[in-house]
Amino acid sequence: MPTVKIAIIGAGPAGLTLARILQQNSITCIVYEAESSRNNRNQGGTLDLHPDAGQLALKEAGLLPIFHKHARPEGEASKIVKYDGSVLWDDNVMEPWRSAEEGEQQRPEIDRVVLRDILIDSLEEGTLKWGKKVLGVVENEKTKGKFNVSFADGTMEQDIDLLVGADGAWSKVRPLLTSEKPFYSGITMIEFWALDAEKKSPWVSQYVGQGSMFMFDEGRAIICQRQGTGAIRTYACVRKPESWAKECGIDWTGADARERLVAQYFNDCGEDLKRLILESQDGLILRHIWMLPVGVKWDKDACPGVTLLGDAAHLMTPFAGVGVNVAMGDALELANAIIARKESKTAKFVSDKNNIARAIEQYEKSMFERGERAATKTMHGLKGHFSATGSEERASRIQKGYNMIMAQKAEKK
Numbered sequence: 217m218p219t220v221k222i223a224i225i226g227a228g229p230a231g232l233t234l235a236r237i238l239q240q241n242s243i244t245c246i247v248y249e250a251e252s253s254r255n256n257r258n259q260g261g262t263l264d265l266h267p268d269a270g271q272l273a274l275k276e277a278g279l280l281p282i283f284h285k286h287a288r289p290e291g292e293a294s295k296i297v298k299y300d301g302s303v304l305w306d307d308n309v310m311e312p313w314r315s316a317e318e319g320e321q322q323r324p325e326i327d328r329v330v331l332r333d334i335l336i337d338s339l340e341e342g343t344l345k346w347g348k349k350v351l352g353v354v355e356n357e358k359t360k361g362k363f364n365v366s367f368a369d370g371t372m373e374q375d376i377d378l379l380v381g382a383d384g385a386w387s388k389v390r391p392l393l394t395s396e397k398p399f400y401s402g403i404t405m406i407e408f409w410a411l412d413a414e415k416k417s418p419w420v421s422q423y424v425g426q427g428s429m430f431m432f433d434e435g436r437a438i439i440c441q442r443q444g445t446g447a448i449r450t451y452a453c454v455r456k457p458e459s460w461a462k463e464c465g466i467d468w469t470g471a472d473a474r475e476r477l478v479a480q481y482f483n484d485c486g487e488d489l490k491r492l493i494l495e496s497q498d499g500l501i502l503r504h505i506w507m508l509p510v511g512v513k514w515d516k517d518a519c520p521g522v523t524l525l526g527d528a529a530h531l532m533t534p535f536a537g538v539g540v541n542v543a544m545g546d547a548l549e550l551a552n553a554i555i556a557r558k559e560s561k562t563a564k565f566v567s568d569k570n571n572i573a574r575a576i577e578q579y580e581k582s583m584f585e586r587g588e589r590a591a592t593k594t595m596h597g598l599k600g601h602f603s604a605t606g607s608e609e610r611a612s613r614i615q616k617g618y619n620m621i622m623a624q625k626a627e628k629k
């Protein structure tokens with residue numbers, strides 16, 4: 217029997233992790249990516265990988281050592297500020313308390329671009345096809361249960377046995393399984409950059425510190441993150457209708473966009489918080505934040521031979537910082553479900569519909585649960601980030617964690 221023809225759509229963290237783990241287990245697959253090269257687009261900010269999700273997937277992929285080489289444990293530092301500028305918590309001025317040796321510093325940060333490069337470089341030559349933007353997917357009329365994928369460059373890939381949509385928020389594979397579509401979450405984020413901050417914007421660099429700075433307030437938030445490149449990315453976030461960015465009267469391309477945003481929406485904030493926005497002069501990107509309903513599911517018979525990973529399956533807002541971890545956890549689970557069904561004699565994953573269906577069923581059962589758990593947590597995060605007591609609540613949660621670790625350390629002595 218021939219081996220399964222596996223096509224993965226999308227070279228984000230989910231699709232690349234899946235491809236790498238399959239290859240590690242001698243299972244062939246091809247990844248089709250819309251972008252024309254790895255440098256096609258700024259990949260954005262920094263991500264923290266959790267030990268039981270993103271790091272676990274990298275471990276299975278044999279990439280944990282290289283991850284640790286590039287990861288920044290110090291990036292876990294948090295600074296929590298109230299809207300008026302008073303600092304409620306600041307790891308930067310404390311002795312390190314999440315000590316790495318004791319396994320407590322668990323969520324090191326890594327720049328998204330670095331993580332993507334690690335995964336891309338780990339794949340066998342020819343696995344990743346750039347410039348392959350999927351336009352549509354149909355079931356092969358002659359060979360039922362196999363799929364044809366058409367690309368924007370006019371080409372088509374035919375007779376795919378297992379089609380994996382890892383193509384993010386606006387997945388072209390998702391409609392085969394569910395009619396759910398992303399909807400606007402109510403939050404618009406305006407992203408500002410201060411590049412080479414230590415040299416060019418030393419005050420911003422110093423104020424944000426080694427990791428992230430958060431200010432949460434009713435209907436608005438400011439979030440800053442230090443990147444491995446030395447840049448600081450600042451998000452000014454507002455809870456406003458989808459049309460707000462167009463209708464608020466601010467010309468986002470104008471030289472005074474920052475001043476107007478601050479004057480209209482952050483004027484009563486502490487001077488330091490305003491300075492963060494005003495002095496981040498190296499870029500401005502508007503981001504509407506989209507999400508799928510919490511707990512999206514589909515029937516196992518919706519479209520046998522097709523499944524989704526990561527944001528394609530359960531797009532959520534970034535307000536619990538778990539999206540990439542869930543995506544990589546999905547990749548690990550699907551890879552394991554496939555690997556478990558390799559033929560024992562030949563060690564191949566042969567093209568057998570029952571085999572594929574069982575692998576997908578096993579994977580989707582755990583993915584639906586994991587996705588729903590994470591999306592529920594993210595909804596709590598969204599409420600907390602945009603509530604009047606959000607900063608106090610976050611600071612108090614960190615304080616509790618700190619007290620617990622200190623008590624454990626005292627007990628060990």
Ligand SMILES: Cc1cc2nc3c(=O)[nH]c(=O)nc-3n(C[C@H](O)[C@H](O)[C@H](O)COP(=O)(O)OP(=O)(O)OC[C@H]3O[C@@H](n4cnc5c(N)ncnc54)[C@H](O)[C@@H]3O)c2cc1C
Nearest residue numbers: 226228229230250349350383384526527534537538539540
């Ligand atoms: C502003 C913001 C901040 C975030 N911060 C965090 C954070 O701090 N921590 C965290 O865990 N998560 C964060 N997330 C969420 C995280 O980025 C996603 O959950 C994660 O990237 C999902 O990975 P993925 O591989 O499923 O999808 P993606 O990363 O979206 O990758 C999808 C890939 O598919 C490709 N693609 C799309 N359409 C097509 C097509 N038609 N044909 C072929 N290829 C296609 C895309 O080019 C892309 O390479 C954030 C998200 C946003 C928007």
